Amino acid sequence: MTPAARVQAAIELLDAVIEAARSDGAPADRLIADYFRARRYAGSKDRRAVRELVYRAIRVSGPVPDSGRAALLALARDDEAIAGLFDGSAHGPAPIREGEPVARGGLAPDWLAALLAASGVDGKDAAALLDRAPLDLRVNTLKAARETVQLPVPAHVTDAPNGLRVEPGAPVESWDAFRDGLVEVQDTGSQFACLAVAAQPGETVIDLCAGAGGKTLALAAMMDNRGVLIASDSDRNRLSRLGPRAERAGAGMIETRLIDPGKELAMLAEFAGTADAVLVDAPCSGTGTWRRNPEARWRLTPERLARFVPVQERLLDIGAQLVRPGGRLVFVTCSLLDAEGADQAESFLARHPGWVPDSLDLPLGSPRGKGWRLAPFADGTDGFFIARLTRPW
Incomplete structure (x- = not known):
C-alpha cells in the first residue's frame, strides 16, 4: 500500500x-x-x-x-x-x-466532558484518558512468583504485589508463560480492585458480575485455591471463556453460575447472608478505559448512562443480601463519573443503615467520597472507583 x-x-x-x-x-x-x-x-x-x-x-x-x-x-x-x-x-x-x-x-461530547469535570476530571487528568494504555500482567501465584517468571521481553515491576508491565502490543498470548498459566493480562488498577476484596483462603466469595473472569482468577490466587468462589454472570458467551482460563491458571476452585437477569438472588439463594465477601464489578460507562477503547466515548449517551445507574443500585442491593454479618461488599466500576462511583456508595449507605465504608489505603489512588479512585494521569492505571462496605453484625 x-x-x-x-x-x-x-x-x-x-x-x-x-x-x-x-x-x-x-x-x-x-x-x-x-x-x-x-x-x-x-x-x-x-x-x-x-x-x-x-x-x-x-x-x-x-x-x-x-x-x-x-x-x-x-x-x-x-x-x-x-x-x-x-x-x-x-x-x-x-x-x-x-x-x-x-x-x-x-475530550468527548460536551455533555460528557462537563460531567467528567464535575467529577474532578479535567485538565491533565482528562487529557490522560486519551493516552495509549500500558500492557500490564498479573503473575499467577498459584503457579509462579513474580521474581521467578521469565518473559521474552523486558518487564518492569508495578505497584501491584504481583504486577508486571511490558511494552504495549507485546504478543503475550504467544508466550510460554501465558500458555502455561503463569501470567494473565490485567491492568494494575484492576489488580488493586481485587486486593480491596481482601479474599482469604477458606472464605466464601462471590464475584457477582464475573464476565470472562479476569478478577475471579485473581481472587482464586488470593484464596490459594481454598474455599468457595462463585463466578456468576448473565452473559453466557463471556462466562464461557472462564473455564479454559481457569484450567490454564490451575484455579480449580471456581464454580460458574449463569444467572437469569432479574433472578440473581433466587439463583444464589443458598448463599444468602453467608458470603464473606461479594464483589460487584458492575456494568458501567467505561469512562476509565478510554485509553484502550477511545471510541467508547462516542457510544455513550445521556440515556445509556441513565440506564447504568439503576442497574448498579440493584446489583449492590442484591450483593448486600448475600453478605454475612461482618462481611464485605466491594463495589467497583471502571468509571470516573461520580454518578457511577462516589454517588452510588453514598446512596447505598443511605439505603442500608448500619453499613460502614472501610478505609482503603492502596499504594496508588486517592480517596473519593466513601471510596477510592484510581486514574490514568495520577496513577498510570485505568480509571476505577472502588468502595468496600461492611455489613453490621
Missing part, C-alpha cells in the same frame, strides 16, 4: 467505526481485523500503519465526527505529512477542499 492508500484505508475504517458507534455495532478492533481479513494483500507494516492512523484520528476527535474523512482531516490539520497524502492518487483520498468539514477536537 502506498502512504496515500493507507490514509484512504483509515478513512474507510473510520466510517465503519463511526457507524458502529451510532448503531451500537462492533468495536473498532474487530472492524479493523475484519477489514484486513478481506484484504490479504496488505502487509504487516500496512496494517500497523493504518491501525495507528485510525486510533490517532479517534483520539483527536472529541464528539462523533461527521465522517472518517473529517476525522483524518483533523489529523491533517496539525500534520503536514498527512495533509500531503490527500493527493487524489489512484488509491488515495481526494485533495482537501476549502471549507470541508473537519472533526472537532476535545
Whole structure:
C-alpha cells in the first residue's frame, strides 16, 4: 500500500467505526481485523500503519465526527505529512477542499466532558484518558512468583504485589508463560480492585458480575485455591471463556453460575447472608478505559448512562443480601463519573443503615467520597472507583 492508500484505508475504517458507534455495532478492533481479513494483500507494516492512523484520528476527535474523512482531516490539520497524502492518487483520498468539514477536537461530547469535570476530571487528568494504555500482567501465584517468571521481553515491576508491565502490543498470548498459566493480562488498577476484596483462603466469595473472569482468577490466587468462589454472570458467551482460563491458571476452585437477569438472588439463594465477601464489578460507562477503547466515548449517551445507574443500585442491593454479618461488599466500576462511583456508595449507605465504608489505603489512588479512585494521569492505571462496605453484625 502506498502512504496515500493507507490514509484512504483509515478513512474507510473510520466510517465503519463511526457507524458502529451510532448503531451500537462492533468495536473498532474487530472492524479493523475484519477489514484486513478481506484484504490479504496488505502487509504487516500496512496494517500497523493504518491501525495507528485510525486510533490517532479517534483520539483527536472529541464528539462523533461527521465522517472518517473529517476525522483524518483533523489529523491533517496539525500534520503536514498527512495533509500531503490527500493527493487524489489512484488509491488515495481526494485533495482537501476549502471549507470541508473537519472533526472537532476535545475530550468527548460536551455533555460528557462537563460531567467528567464535575467529577474532578479535567485538565491533565482528562487529557490522560486519551493516552495509549500500558500492557500490564498479573503473575499467577498459584503457579509462579513474580521474581521467578521469565518473559521474552523486558518487564518492569508495578505497584501491584504481583504486577508486571511490558511494552504495549507485546504478543503475550504467544508466550510460554501465558500458555502455561503463569501470567494473565490485567491492568494494575484492576489488580488493586481485587486486593480491596481482601479474599482469604477458606472464605466464601462471590464475584457477582464475573464476565470472562479476569478478577475471579485473581481472587482464586488470593484464596490459594481454598474455599468457595462463585463466578456468576448473565452473559453466557463471556462466562464461557472462564473455564479454559481457569484450567490454564490451575484455579480449580471456581464454580460458574449463569444467572437469569432479574433472578440473581433466587439463583444464589443458598448463599444468602453467608458470603464473606461479594464483589460487584458492575456494568458501567467505561469512562476509565478510554485509553484502550477511545471510541467508547462516542457510544455513550445521556440515556445509556441513565440506564447504568439503576442497574448498579440493584446489583449492590442484591450483593448486600448475600453478605454475612461482618462481611464485605466491594463495589467497583471502571468509571470516573461520580454518578457511577462516589454517588452510588453514598446512596447505598443511605439505603442500608448500619453499613460502614472501610478505609482503603492502596499504594496508588486517592480517596473519593466513601471510596477510592484510581486514574490514568495520577496513577498510570485505568480509571476505577472502588468502595468496600461492611455489613453490621
